[in-house]
Amino acid sequence: MPIHVLADQVVAQIAAGEVIERPSSVIKELVENALDAGASNIRISVDGGGRRMMRVSDDGYGITTSEVELAFARHATSKLQTADDLSHIQTLGFRGEALASIASVSHVTVTTRHRDEASGTQMRLEGGRIDTRRSVGAPAGTVITVENLFYNTPARFKFLKAENTEKRQIAIVVNRYAIAYPHVRFFLEQDEREVFRSSGSGELADVLVAALGLDTFRDMLEISGQDEAGQISVYGYTSAPHMHRADRSRIMLFVNGRWVQDTSLSYAVVQAYHTFLMTGRYPSAVLMISLPPQEVDVNVHPTKAEVRFQNPNAIFSVIQRAVRRTIIDLAQTPSLHTPGRASGDGQWTRPSDDSRRAMQMGMDLRLESPGQFPHQRPRHDYENTERDSTAIPYGPTGPERPRTLPMLRVIGQVGASYIVTEGPAGMYLIDQHAAHERILYEQFMADYAKQGTIAQYTLSTQTIELPAPEAHLIEENLDALQAVGFGLESFGTNTFLIRSVPAMLSDHSPVEVIGGIINELEIGKEPGQATIEEKIIKRVCRHAAVKAGTVLSHDEMQSIIRQLERCDSPHTCPHGRPTMLHMSGDQLAREFGRK
Amino acid sequence: MRVSVRQENLAKGLSIVGKAVENRPTLPVLSNILLSTEDARLKLAAMDMSLGMSITCWIGAKVDQPGAITLPSRTLADLVNNLSPERVDLLLDKATQTINVRCGATVSNIKGIDASEFPLIPENTQGDVVVSGQVLKEMISQTVFAAAKEDNRPILTGVYTEFNGNMMTMAAADGYRLAVRTTEIEQRFDKKVFLVIPARALAEVARIISDEDEEVSITLPGERDLVLFHMKNTNVSSQLLEGKFPDFGAIIPRSYNTSSVVYTSDLLRACKRAEIFARDAAGSAQLIVKPPKGPGEPGEVVLVGKSSERGDNTGMIDASVEGEPLETSFNVKYLIDALNVISDERVVLQSSGSANPGVLRPENRDDFVYIVMPMATQR
Numbered sequence: 001m002p003i004h005v006l007a008d009q010v011v012a013q014i015a016a017g018e019v020i021e022r023p024s025s026v027i028k029e030l031v032e033n034a035l036d037a038g039a040s041n042i043r044i045s046v047d048g049g050g051r052r053m054m055r056v057s058d059d060g061y062g063i064t065t066s067e068v069e070l071a072f073a074r075h076a077t078s079k080l081q082t083a084d085d086l087s088h089i090q091t092l093g094f095r096g097e098a099l100a101s102i103a104s105v106s107h108v109t110v111t112t113r114h115r116d117e118a119s120g121t122q123m124r125l126e127g128g129r130i131d132t133r134r135s136v137g138a139p140a141g142t143v144i145t146v147e148n149l150f151y152n153t154p155a156r157f158k159f160l161k162a163e164n165t166e167k168r169q170i171a172i173v174v175n176r177y178a179i180a181y182p183h184v185r186f187f188l189e190q191d192e193r194e195v196f197r198s199s200g201s202g203e204l205a206d207v208l209v210a211a212l213g214l215d216t217f218r219d220m221l222e223i224s225g226q227d228e229a230g231q232i233s234v235y236g237y238t239s240a241p242h243m244h245r246a247d248r249s250r251i252m253l254f255v256n257g258r259w260v261q262d263t264s265l266s267y268a269v270v271q272a273y274h275t276f277l278m279t280g281r282y283p284s285a286v287l288m289i290s291l292p293p294q295e296v297d298v299n300v301h302p303t304k305a306e307v308r309f310q311n312p313n314a315i316f317s318v319i320q321r322a323v324r325r326t327i328i329d330l331a332q333t334p335s336l337h338t339p340g341r342a343s344g345d346g347q348w349t350r351p352s353d354d355s356r357r358a359m360q361m362g363m364d365l366r367l368e369s370p371g372q373f374p375h376q377r378p379r380h381d382y383e384n385t386e387r388d389s390t391a392i393p394y395g396p397t398g399p400e401r402p403r404t405l406p407m408l409r410v411i412g413q414v415g416a417s418y419i420v421t422e423g424p425a426g427m428y429l430i431d432q433h434a435a436h437e438r439i440l441y442e443q444f445m446a447d448y449a450k451q452g453t454i455a456q457y458t459l460s461t462q463t464i465e466l467p468a469p470e471a472h473l474i475e476e477n478l479d480a481l482q483a484v485g486f487g488l489e490s491f492g493t494n495t496f497l498i499r500s501v502p503a504m505l506s507d508h509s510p511v512e513v514i515g516g517i518i519n520e521l522e523i524g525k526e527p528g529q530a531t532i533e534e535k536i537i538k539r540v541c542r543h544a545a546v547k548a549g550t551v552l553s554h555d556e557m558q559s560i561i562r563q564l565e566r567c568d569s570p571h572t573c574p575h576g577r578p579t580m581l582h583m584s585g586d587q588l589a590r591e592f593g594r595k
Numbered sequence: 596m597r598v599s600v601r602q603e604n605l606a607k608g609l610s611i612v613g614k615a616v617e618n619r620p621t622l623p624v625l626s627n628i629l630l631s632t633e634d635a636r637l638k639l640a641a642m643d644m645s646l647g648m649s650i651t652c653w654i655g656a657k658v659d660q661p662g663a664i665t666l667p668s669r670t671l672a673d674l675v676n677n678l679s680p681e682r683v684d685l686l687l688d689k690a691t692q693t694i695n696v697r698c699g700a701t702v703s704n705i706k707g708i709d710a711s712e713f714p715l716i717p718e719n720t721q722g723d724v725v726v727s728g729q730v731l732k733e734m735i736s737q738t739v740f741a742a743a744k745e746d747n748r749p750i751l752t753g754v755y756t757e758f759n760g761n762m763m764t765m766a767a768a769d770g771y772r773l774a775v776r777t778t779e780i781e782q783r784f785d786k787k788v789f790l791v792i793p794a795r796a797l798a799e800v801a802r803i804i805s806d807e808d809e810e811v812s813i814t815l816p817g818e819r820d821l822v823l824f825h826m827k828n829t830n831v832s833s834q835l836l837e838g839k840f841p842d843f844g845a846i847i848p849r850s851y852n853t854s855s856v857v858y859t860s861d862l863l864r865a866c867k868r869a870e871i872f873a874r875d876a877a878g879s880a881q882l883i884v885k886p887p888k889g890p891g892e893p894g895e896v897v898l899v900g901k902s903s904e905r906g907d908n909t910g911m912i913d914a915s916v917e918g919e920p921l922e923t924s925f926n927v928k929y930l931i932d933a934l935n936v937i938s939d940e941r942v943v944l945q946s947s948g949s950a951n952p953g954v955l956r957p958e959n960r961d962d963f964v965y966i967v968m969p970m971a972t973q974r
Contacts, residue, residue, distance in 0.1 A: 453972065454876060454877050454879045454924075454970055454971070454972055455970060455971045455972070456771055456877070456926065456968065456970050457771070457950070457952070457968035457969050457970065457971065458770050458771055458968055459768055459770055459771065459772070459773055459841070459843075459846050459952075459966070459968060460846070461768070461770065461841035461842075461846070462748070462770065500971065503876075503877030503878070503879060503926070503970055504877055506770075506771060506877070506926075507744070507745050508745070508747065509745070509747030509748070511747075512747065
């Protein structure tokens with residue numbers, strides 16, 4: 001095949017592939033243009049998750065009549081003159097590619113009037129070629145409508161995710177810009193329904209309440225910090241240590257008003273929580289980092305999601321110090337007395353002076369072993385086992401399921417968390433929470449397979465309000481949630497009414513469980529993974545299982561062990577952690593130097 | 596302080612106020628009981644700061660020398676319970692804050708903490724409302740069990756109490772059921788007054804009200820967020836819960852498709868039998884209502900508890916049924932809780948279908964209503 005120069009249209013489409021990946025990238029580019037044009041009001045309307053129509057209207061400067069055509073040419077921009085300018089770039093965009101790229105893969109209509117001109121221009125482009133152009137009356141500012149995205153690049157179109165996924169992405173993008181620009185009023189509607197609105201009051205706190213939800217924001221702490229030279233400063237909010245999640249996605253970093261991904265800086269935030277959070281749990285944070293433009297190189301990545309710093313260590317330490325200081329200050333304030341929660345403490349009080357001095361002499365009875373025969377063991381009053389707070393169901397007694405573990409004898413409980421048992425091959429230590437989780441999980445899955453999960457209807461007095469992206473996620477999975485027993489009903493913008501909950505969970509806060517489920521849904525959606533229902537069930541079981549720190553009666557322990565003995569895979573909990581440790585008789589003998 | 600009391604009176608008083616002693620208090624003095632002389636009486640008081648509840652009790656005494664002291668609750672109660680039913684002399688040694696307890700031939704010394712360290716106990720004020728003791732006791736027992744036990748929605752761990760016109764209403768809900776009880780009172784409230792009282796404190800009030808208590812007067816919250824119940828010789832004060840109690844009026848169904856009248860004891864026993872098996876299914880038992888096949892024949896209510904592993908139970912109860920056949924499921928434990936506190940001979944069970952709430956109320960009475968949400972098998 002002979003070598004030839006590619007046609008402009010093809011070049012544009014290839015370039016578009018870098019910048020315009022999905023509908024949310026269009027929104028990102030258009031919102032950035034609006035912000036660079038000094039807009040104070042930005043209205044975003046999306047239909048069909050961006051496939052049908054996306055429109056971004058702003059009240060910025062607008063484009064002069066003479067420049068409208070040029071704006072859609074490749075490498076045409078008003079934001080940059082010389083290569084030197086790149087080193088102190090103040091605007092969000094500068095590459096001059098966005099409009100050209102968008103126009104090359106969609107139908108674009110632009111209506112704009114420059115502030116200083118009397119009349120505006122409307123222009124329609126199809127696949128990058130100008131279709132019509134006329135002079136119109138319009139308010140100052142720019143309205144860009146993008147329709148039929150990817151109509152001429154079927155490969156891209158095919159790779160678009162489900163409509164709800166794209167909706168969620170768009171909501172995330174708009175949230176990010178609203179946070180970065182608190183003085184700009186954002187309005188997002190999807191399919192003619194208001195999804196998000198920020199007040200434009202200039203207060204970061206106001207936007208965060210709108211973007212993250214009041215419940216989340218209430219638990220966030222304000223931070224601020226600076227380096228010695230006063231060049232780098234950090235401002236923002238970070239979560240209190242008791243609020244954490246399973247992934248880092250809620251650590252949002254903004255450098256000079258630009259959202260960036262930076263592993264090292266988010267690590268700085270996580271690092272600041274060292275010893276305050278369990279491993280594998282991460283805080284939420286929104287941090288505004290400002291530094292002189294020449295200190296940062298934004299021309300690294302086509303969508304500018306990554307940046308390079310001249311002095312990354314300095315920024316790292318400013319962030320780490322600012323967050324750490326706030327967390328430590330908080331940790332030092334004395335905590336209020338919380339009403340008697342079940343906890344293991346108090347069980348281990350030191351014997352008082354008196355009891356140590358006075359000794360009870362033992363009578364040497366020479367028992368063979370304490371309680372070798374059933375009648376020697378203390379009788380348990382079965383009437384008193386109606387402790388429904390821990391709700392450990394009576395286990396299967398018949399032999400219908402094969403035994404997967406040897407018979408275990410319960411000896412006792414350690415630290416209100418582990419059950420000590422004896423089996424034919426030595427000693428087994430069992431994690432009560434993990435074991436119960438496994439039992440509930442297998443029961444629930446069995447019920448689920450038999451089409452019989454039990455839901456308890458609620459008095460319908462509780463609603464749950466979520467930030468827009470999470471609300472989409474819930475909407476996407478309403479059916480799966482329903483199948484497991486969560487009856488949720490849309491109840492206004494991003495709010496759901498809880499109609500029913502899985503019966504297993506009726507003693508727990510449904511809001512908390514749903515929060516956990518969202519968390520789990522957000523992280524992994526890799527193919528070949530467990531189904532969504534399975535994931536939800538796992539989360540439900542984790543909440544319903546007896547907690548570590550709960551003191552169990554002998555019968556309750558017995559019941560857990562009996563049921564665990566008949567689980568299909570008793571050795572791990574549904575999340576993969578071990579349920580038991582085994583110490584063989586040989587090992588014990590070795591440890592004691594008998595072998 | 597030098598006081599003489601009867602052992603029976605002291606033991607009884609200590610058991611009443613002992614319920615307001617915290618298990619693991621933050622302040623050491625809170626595991627103590629305050630003893631202080633007041634005219635010719637001995638005042639006993641305890642306070643549970645975590646619940647915001649205090650109980651005060653007065654017992655008759657011969658006061659030779661006034662004074663006050665706090666003593667460890669367990670030690671004092673254990674000792675007094677084991678004394679013989681005679682006169683008990685208490686003598687305080689101010690210097691060592693030790694009390695000398697003499698009863699018959701036994702002498703004990705108990706170390707105490709200065710009474711000035713004890714938090715202030717609400718004053719004995721004049722009550723605002725007077726309610727019959729037995730009625731209040733019943734009202735509390737008919738609502739308090741439905742309050743939430745877990746504190747993930749703190750407001751639901753309380754009982755909503757309202758005074759409006761000459762009606763008093765108590766209501767409790769835990770998200771799955773609701774119990775509402777009303778009664779007429781003598782006072783008239785031109786403006787609605789409502790408060791949410793922690794269920795734990797009300798349960799204590801109900802426990803303390805004895806057959807002698809003809810009337811209980813209630814002091815409504817004034818400057819402090821406190822409600823005070825005055826029984827004969829005993830006061831219970833409690834902090835109120837803050838927050839908005841859900842509007843339960845909207846939850847009570849106004850109409851129904853099926854209504855059946857059954858004997859309370861029949862239904863209770865059937866529920867208890869079904870519960871044995873329903874335990875494995877999160878308490879879910881099936882309730883089937885069959886209207887009479889023809890005129891003159893009785894209707895039937897059937898209760899089924901099933902465990903896939905252990906077996907099942909089916910109970911049939913005669914009932915007079917009006918309306919359509921019904922098949923629904925309830926958590927039997929919730930039914931048992933309510934049936935336990937209904938003393939009337941017969942109850943009415945109403946519902947509009949398997950996705951709608953069930954309504955339980957005593958026959959021919961409209962001052963108590965219990966709403967229970969159904970359970971469903973999904974998919």
